[in-house]
Amino acid sequence: MAEKPSAAELKDYAGQADAWFKENTVRDPGFMLPLTFMEVSTDEQFDFLRDWQRKVYEAGYLGASWPKEYGGGGLHSEYQRAATRAMKKYDAPIMINAIGNGWAGPLILDLGSEEQKQKYIKPMLSAEDIWCQGFSEPENGSDLGNAQLKAVKDGDEYVLNGSKIWTSLGDRAKYMILLARTDFDAPNKYAGLSFFLNPMDVDGITTSRIKKLTGEYGFVQTFFTDARISADCLFGGEGNGWSMAMKTLEYERGAKVKPVGGYFVKELDVMEIVELAKNSVRNGKPLLDDPVMRDKMTQYMIDIQALNLNNTRRRMPQLMQDRPMGLPLMNKLARTELIRELTEFSLAFQGTKAGYYVGDENAVDDGYWHRSYLNSFSATIGGGTSEIQRNIVAEHALGLPKTR
């Protein structure tokens, strides 16, 4: 275990991180930067963010608390937290390799072999190897446990046939964490699933870009046609796919593997919305003089403040006694739905200008709010829809019976 820093050591490190991000953060490269790793549309966006992640990693401010022998910094997690605070302070761009650093990396560090750790961790931190996730299928979205992509063992290889969809960065990734069915006669649908660290650059794997509701690109459908991968790509053993997939979700809370640091999604700054409201006009008067808009904005302030404070309360067991899993499980639901509502609300401020979109010179803030609203659905649908999240909270925090 890395040693906990003294206050002086931490302050010294935080000062260095602050200076580094102050000097190196580029907030406006001359084109619109993605707010989340799911919105990387153009080559220039991708190249910029990949370079940025490499630069942050090489400076020691990403993966600072991951083990040194695999490319991390080997420091106590307090150091990484300080570095992430500096990133936030200077509103630094996101880390692009979300599936790698947030999902695959912790899983490999937790359960992978020495060889796997040596092979995958460092290039994932430097963003040399981009990772994507192959869970959802065209016919199996919310019912993830019913995934049907077929993986048949043939000698020391698996032969893959089927399709995955909504794969963010799928056309740019080197690896995919893949949920596939190895046993069609298993006693239940979950038991037939296996988990693979799947290379994307093999024959028989092709991708097709999907245009999003915003008009941008960012994710793909991936087709597997007699694609052959080494049996070494199997992770966690045959039939353990579901538990591996569920494990990737647990790492978010950082209990077993220290979080890699940084962020993959930009938090919405509510003060920007308040500013927008203050600068908007209705019937010749400031918008926030309108009692309806004023009341709604106040309710959103109450909501945002609650969710921000929840992040602190989650770490206070004395205020979490009755349902310890309540706040962690509801966080995604509450946060993503609030962002959707707030960004939609921001359009209501704009009066006639709500009619413009990205690309028109008359659009407010270059169409940032419109794009944010439309993109907000990526989070209320992706990673388990809000409806599935409500089932999860109901069943795992409130003890209600499963919906069948």
Added chain:
Amino acid sequence: MENLGTIGTTEEQIELMDVATNFCRDKSPIDKVRGLIDDELGYDPGIWKEIGELGWLAIAIPEAHDGVGLSMAEVVPIAEQMGRNLMSTPFGSTTVAAQALLAGGSEAQQAEWLPKIAAGTAATLALREANGDWDLVNIDATAVESGGTVTLSGKKQLVLWADSAELIIASVKMDGAVRFALIERAKLGDGALRRETVIDETARSYELTLDGVTLSADALFDASRTRETLEKIELAAGLIHSAEMTGGAQAVIDYTLEYLKTRKQFGKIIGSYQALKHPTVNNYVEYEKARTHLYSAAHSWGEQGRGEVAVRMAAAQSHSSYSTSADRAIQFHGGFGFTHDCDAQLHRRKAILSGALIGDAAYQRSKLAGLLFD
């Protein structure tokens, strides 16, 4: 934004939370709560005595006045557990009255009353009037001074637990300015108190007729303390009621969950239907937000600016959360929900009274908007 609250706890607060959780659960089972509905006093005097002996009325009173010397932050978990178990007593009104004394009372007034309250004497506030306005300065009751004697007139409404309180602190106008008068209940004439029928049957409330009440001039708070007193009353009452409503929201959600887990229709436990499950989750999310705001308000209570924002956020969120959770509890219990026997109505009615006493969620938001945006 500079004036947003933060969250934190104290050791004493968490210890009191543990003690109050057990005490209120053990001393206020639902059959007892229902038994007290038809009781004139409205609470068990033995339990009120125990509350005094536990020192819970002394928590936020300074040691110089025989108090414990902690703050309202430590009172919050107690009020929360009382609300959770529908334990109705003069605890809340007495606590807020003590805060009013601390903000506006003279040395002599504090020295006379605070030690008594700390030892278990009930007190209350008489603030509301016929106009129904939540604005504490929009009042018509008057005080006229003549030769060292003050004569009061007018009517105050929604005076909680007035028949139990030894001290009633009433707001009146004297020479056009709001003042606070200390009235000893024992000195009131027959008929000065009329028991009101309030929507929450577990509470006791009275209308107070001030006409003819005379006091010595030193029974008024000093005019220079009026503003601080008004602020303190609003914040203390907001915090206490937020705590009670948050505890109540937890209870009514748990009560609903119990039913959803046991009732069967169409051969299935009804809690498996998403039409009931999903709105229950939404209510639970709103409740957790209310509890977060509550402990932020407790933590930020003493801070200038932040305290009021945090308390009003807690009041707004707890009132809307409690109201909605109880409303849905009635609906989700079906035909039973429509009966007096179903506990959902106890909570729904209590949420309405709490909102009426301190200002409902929309009122709290209107006050907040000024603090946040102007």
